[in-house]
Amino acid sequence: MTRKRAAEVGLGDVVLYEGLRMNKPPQKHINRIAMIREPQAQSQSKIIECAKMVFCVSSTTTFVIILNGGISVGFSNHTGLIPVVRRILDPNYLANDFNIQLRLFHHRGFAYLTAAFVKLIGEDNALIVLNLLGFTFLNVSVYLFCRTFHISRLAVCAVSVLIATNVAWVGRGLETNTFVGNREINPPTFAHAFALFAISSLLQKRYKQTALLCGLTLLFHLQIGISLVLILSPFYLMLRDRFSVQDWFGCLVLFSIPALITIFDLHAMLQRGLVTLPFSRSDIDFRQVHHFEIASLKAATWVALHLAIIISTYIFVKNKQKSDREKFFPVVVISLSLTALSLIHFLDYYLLNFGSIVKVQFVRMSVFIPIFGAIALVCLINYRAEQRSKEAAIVANLSLIMLTLLLYAVPATRQGRDYSTGIRRLAEQQDSWVAACLWIRENTPPDALFTSPPGNEGFSYLSYRSNVGEFKINPDGPQYLAEWYARLRDLSGGELPMGKGFANVHLLNRAYGALSYEQLSNLGKKYNAKFAILPKSSAVQMNVIYENEKYKIIELPPFGK
Incomplete structure (x- = not known):
C-alpha cells in the first residue's frame, strides 16, 4: 500500500503505512491511534453537549422572562432594597432613616450582592443584570434536574413552557409567591434555583455538593433555606453509618461557608427581638396575610393533583426503569415532606395560633410540588411514548408545548402574567407620584424629612429623601413593630x-388625605419633618410649593412654631 493510499483509508498516519510496509501486524498501531483520537472525540462531544445546553437554557430563559412580564426596575420590593444598598455603599446615606433601619438585615446577602454590582455597573444596570443571572440560574437548575431523569431537551423545553405560562398551576404554590419570582429580581428566584440544584445533586448522591448548595439557598432566603435543610436532613441521617467523621465535617464546612452571613444576620435580628418580642396572628393579617394564608381552594386542588401525578409516575417507573426509580423515590419523599410542612404551617395559622411556626413560612416551598408534578408528567409521557418510538416522543412533546401555549393564549384559561418584552423602570413612568418624588429630589434639601401617603411605595427610592414611614416597608417579625x-x-x-394586607393601602391613604393642617403640623414637630406630600384632594391649601394632577407638596411650619 502506498503512503497516499494509507491516507485515503482515513487512518491517514505514517505509522500505519510503515506497519503495512514492513509486514508487521498493524493492530497495535491502530490501538495507539484510537487511544489518541478517543479523548479528542470525547472533548468534541462535551463541547457539542455544552453548546446544546447553552442554546436550550438561553431559549427557555428568554421565554420565561417574556412570559413573566419582562424586566422591572424599582418597583415592589426594590423600593425597600435599594435604599439599603445605597446605605451599604455610602454609610452617610439617609443616616437616620427609619425605613432603612427596618430593612437593614432583610435578605442582607442579596443586598450585598446587589451593592457589588451597583458599584461596578450602576444601579439600574445592576438590577437588569441580576435579573438575567437569576432567571438563567433558575433555568439551568430546571434543565439539569430534568436531565437527571434522562429525558430529551425537547421534553425539558416542554417543562419550561409549563413553568413560564403557569398552566395547570405549574410554578405556583399554596400562597401568592411563584417559582420564577417577580418581574423585579428578588432573592427567591436565586433561592429556588439553588434549592433545585441541591435536590439534583442529592439525586446524584453528591452529598458534599448538596450541603454547599443548601448553604447558598440559606444565604439568599432564610425561610426557604430552613425548609430545604429540614426536608433534606433525613437523607443525610440515612447515611450516618456510611459517612466518616471527615465526611460529616466536610459537609458542615461547605454548608457553613455561604450560610455564615445569614447566621450572623439572624443573630443580630435575635438581639433586636425577633423571637422575644410579641408577634400575633393580627400582626400577620395587618401586614402580609398573602404570605401566610392559603391562596385559594383552586391552589390546594392543583397542588394535590400534582402530588398525585408524582406518586403515579413513581408507581409507573417502579417496575420499569431501575435508575429512574431510585431517583424518583427521593422526589416523592421530598414532595410529601413539603406537603406535611405546609399542613403544619396552616395548622398553626388557622387553629393553633402559636405564631412561632408560621414565622418560618414553610409554605414558601410549596411551589416545588407543581414543579415536580410537571416534570413527573413530562417524564411519564416520554417514557410511554419512547416505548413506541423516538418520533412518538417528539410528537408528544410538541403537542404538549402547543397545548400549553394555547391555554396561555386564551384569557379565560390564562393563569400567568401578561407577556412583555420590555424593561420597565419606575423612575421613567408617566405618573403623578413619580413626578412629585423626582421634583423633591431636585428641589429640596438632602436632609429633609417628609410625611407622605403611607400606602404609596417608592418614595425614598425615587426622591433620595426620608419619610416618616410607609406600609410596604414593614418590619421582619416583631422587630421595631411597635x-x-x-x-x-x-x-x-x-x-x-x-383591613387585611394590601386592603390597608387604600384605607391608610384615605385617612392620611383627611389630615388637617394642624395635624400635619403636629406630625412635623414630632418627627422633625419639613415637608408633606398630599393628595390634591386634601383640604389643606397653605404653603403649597409644588402641585401636579394628583399630588401637592406643602412646607410645614418651622420646628417649635
Missing part, C-alpha cells in the same frame, strides 16, 4: 385601619 405601628397610626390620624 414603632412602625405608631408611625402609621400618626399618619392615619390616630387610628389604624382594620
